[in-house]
Structure formats: C-alpha cells, structure tokens
Amino acid sequence: MSLALSTLIYEWRRYMAAVIALAVAGLLVMSMVGMFMGIGKSFTATIDRSPANLMILPTDAEGFGSTQPRRNIPVLYQHPEVTEVMPYSVNWAFWSNFPTPEQPSKKDGVQVIVVDPMENAVTLPTDFPENVIVALQEPYSVVVDRTSLAKLGVKVGDKATLNGKTVTVRATVENYPSMFNAMVFMSRQTAKLTYITDEGPRIGTILVKISDPARAEQVAKELNVIGKGQFKAWTREQLSERNQALMFKEAFIVILLGFMLVVGVFIGIVITWQTLQGAILANIKEFASLRALGVSMGSLRLVIMELSFWVGVAGLGMTAILLVGVTYLAKFFALGMFYPLWSIIAVSVMLLTIAVLSGLLSLGVLKKSQPADLLR
Numbered sequence: 001m002s003l004a005l006s007t008l009i010y011e012w013r014r015y016m017a018a019v020i021a022l023a024v025a026g027l028l029v030m031s032m033v034g035m036f037m038g039i040g041k042s043f044t045a046t047i048d049r050s051p052a053n054l055m056i057l058p059t060d061a062e063g064f065g066s067t068q069p070r071r072n073i074p075v076l077y078q079h080p081e082v083t084e085v086m087p088y089s090v091n092w093a094f095w096s097n098f099p100t101p102e103q104p105s106k107k108d109g110v111q112v113i114v115v116d117p118m119e120n121a122v123t124l125p126t127d128f129p130e131n132v133i134v135a136l137q138e139p140y141s142v143v144v145d146r147t148s149l150a151k152l153g154v155k156v157g158d159k160a161t162l163n164g165k166t167v168t169v170r171a172t173v174e175n176y177p178s179m180f181n182a183m184v185f186m187s188r189q190t191a192k193l194t195y196i197t198d199e200g201p202r203i204g205t206i207l208v209k210i211s212d213p214a215r216a217e218q219v220a221k222e223l224n225v226i227g228k229g230q231f232k233a234w235t236r237e238q239l240s241e242r243n244q245a246l247m248f249k250e251a252f253i254v255i256l257l258g259f260m261l262v263v264g265v266f267i268g269i270v271i272t273w274q275t276l277q278g279a280i281l282a283n284i285k286e287f288a289s290l291r292a293l294g295v296s297m298g299s300l301r302l303v304i305m306e307l308s309f310w311v312g313v314a315g316l317g318m319t320a321i322l323l324v325g326v327t328y329l330a331k332f333f334a335l336g337m338f339y340p341l342w343s344i345i346a347v348s349v350m351l352l353t354i355a356v357l358s359g360l361l362s363l364g365v366l367k368k369s370q371p372a373d374l375l376r
Contacts, residue, residue: 021275083210309352
C-alpha cells in the first residue's frame with residue numbers, strides 16, 4: 001500500500017471535509033441532470049416501453065406532438081417486413097373526481113394515453129400486467145399510475161369524469177409517475193365512447209412493429225426511401241437519444257445546469273484545497289522527517305498529488321452513495337431520476353480534476369517541511 005493511500009485511510013478524519021465537499025459538488029450537478037432527464041423520460045415512458053421497433057414522425061418534427069396525415073399508415077405496409085402499424089394517440093382532457101367527506105374535490109388536466117388492451121399489441125406498454133390488460137377491456141374503465149391516485153383524488157374502484165364523461169379507475173400501474181399532468185390510460189373503445197379521440201385525417205406518432213427487430217435501423221432507412229419525404233422513421237433508441245438532446249436546447253435548463261456546475265466546482269476546489277492544506281500542515285513534521293531521511297522534494301510532491309487523487313476517488317464513492325439516497329427519495333415523491341452515461345463520466349472527470357487541482361494548490365505548504373525545524 002502506498003504512503004498516500006495509507007495516510008488517507010489512517011487519518012481519514014482530517015480529509016473527510018474534502019471528501020464531503022467533492023461529494024456535494026458532484027451531487028449538485030448529478031441531481032439536476034437526473035431530475036431534468038427524469039422529467040423528460042416520464043413524458044416518453046410509454047414510448048420507451050413500447051413493443052414497437054420503429055416510430056414514424058413528420059419529417060420536420062422536433063419531438064412528439066406534431067401531426068401527420070393518416071394516409072401514411074398504408075404507405076408503411078409497402079415494406080414486406082412491417083407486421084403491425086398503429087397511431088400513438090395522446091390527448092389532453094379535464095379530470096374531476098366525485099368528492100366525498102374523506103376526499104376533497106380534485107380537478108386537473110390529465111394526459112390521456114390510448115392503448116389497445118391485447119397481448120403484444122404495438123400500442124400496449126410491455127410492462128402492463130395481465131390484470132391491467134383485462135381491466136382496460138371494460139368500457140369506460142381507466143388505469144393510472146399508483147403515485148397519481150392522491151393527485152387525482154381517487155382510489156381503485158372510484159368513479160371520476162373525463163371531459164364530463166364518467167369513467168371508473170379499475171387498476172393502477174407502476175413506473176409512470178408525473179410531476180405535472182398525470183397519465184391516464186384507456187382503451188381505444190373507451191376513448192371513442194368518451195370522445196377523447198376520433199378517426200380524423202390527422203394523427204400523431206405512428207408505432208411500427210417489424211418481423212426482425214435486429215434489422216430496425218436498416219428497415220428505418222428503407223421506409224424513409226419509400227416515404228419520399230412524407231415522414232421520417234426512427235428506431236426507439238434513436239428517438240430516445242433525440243429527446244435527451246432536445247432537453248438541453250431549453251435555455252433555462254442550460255443556464256441552471258451551468259450555474260450548478262460553477263457553484264459545484266467552486267465549492268469543491270476551495271474546500272478541498274483548504275482541507276488538504278490543513279492536513280499537510282498537521283503532518284508537516286512527518287514530511288520534514290522524510291526529507292531528513294533523504295526523500296527528495298519531488299517525491300514528496302508526488303505523494304501529495306497521489307493523496308489528492310485518492311481523495312477524489314473517495315469523493316466519487318460518496319457521491320454515488322448520496323445519489324442512490326436522492327434517487328430513492330425522489331421516487332418517493334413520484335419523480336423518476338435518469339442519469340445518462342455521459343453525465344456520469346463528465347462528473348467523475350470533474351471531481352478528479354478538482355481533487356488534482358486542489359493538490360497542486362497545496363504543494364506550496366511542503367516548503368515549510370524543513371529538517372532543521374525538527375531540532376526546535
């Protein structure tokens with residue numbers, strides 16, 4: 001075991017402030033990235049868990065919400081590998097519960113997701129259990145995420161109204177939380193009965209299932225040729241990455257993340273630098289003894305740099321622990337957190353860089369490790 005690592009282990013209390021500072025800096029940035037990406041993921045949860053292999057959007061669409069002609073559906077069937085095509089229907093509706101003495105009145109706008117409650121249907125999320133599928137087959141029945149029950153003022157079995165039409169909450173699902181408008185799932189039949197959707201000439205995203213999922217990218221290219229510019233085919237993975245990129249086109253998100261990054265770096269460098277400097281001063285006699293034994297100043301500087309590196313590694317470990325806690329806490333409040341790989345790599349490099357820079361700033365303290373001072 002190296003001198004730097006053994007020093008950190010046996011005198012960990014002296015370096016704990018630096019480790020905590022690095023962990024807080026990393027947590028600030030990662031929690032903000034995780035929150036914004038989690039919000040974005042909540043909007044596309046049904047797409048990410050769809051059995052569809054391809055998504056068809058208008059050519060110039062920046063994301064979901066754009067419409068396209070219904071006549072694009074038969075064009076897609078011109079490809080021999082396309083096995084199922086259905087529109088992804090999402091609409092907004094006004095929700096109102098029936099208040100009781102135990103449950104106050106709740107009125108809110110909701111996002112209505114139309115699915116086909118049949119096993120392996122291209123519009124049915126893959127994680128819907130059998131009891132949910134059966135519940136959706138009943139006319140005027142709806143399903144909501146478990147965390148949305150309190151927001152909507154209902155429990156399983158209660159009735160409510162959607163745009164004035166009475167519906168019944170028959171079951172709940174997991175992993176579809178929403179900080180804003182709750183998701184309400186219903187069958188295509190119920191959507192027509194409640195006038196939530198229609199068979200008009202314009203539709204939104206089109207979901208496509210193909211015979212060989214491994215050929216999704218190639219089939220998407222071939223469909224784009226068949227479409228002749230009428231639409232653009234995306235694989236589910238490509239569209240997910242596109243949505244992540246669109247999140248960071250929002251100016252306020254970039255500004256907020258940039259601010260958190262600056263604050264995190266400042267906190268990390270200042271506190272880590274001062275802590276390392278104080279710890280080295282506390283051990284200055286030991287460093288003077290090493291110099292008296294013939295250890296060069298260059299070797300001592302390497303020890304300090306290695307020590308600062310291990311402090312950075314310890315900070316990374318504490319960041320991971322704190323992030324797990326924050327993630328579970330956010331889940332309790334119905335907020336999903338998502339951490340892209342690039343953000344994990346970027347924050348790891350940031351924390352190690354802060355630690356190394358703090359070590360560089362602390363090297364000047366070694367000048368006080370004069371062997372002659374041991375005689376005083």
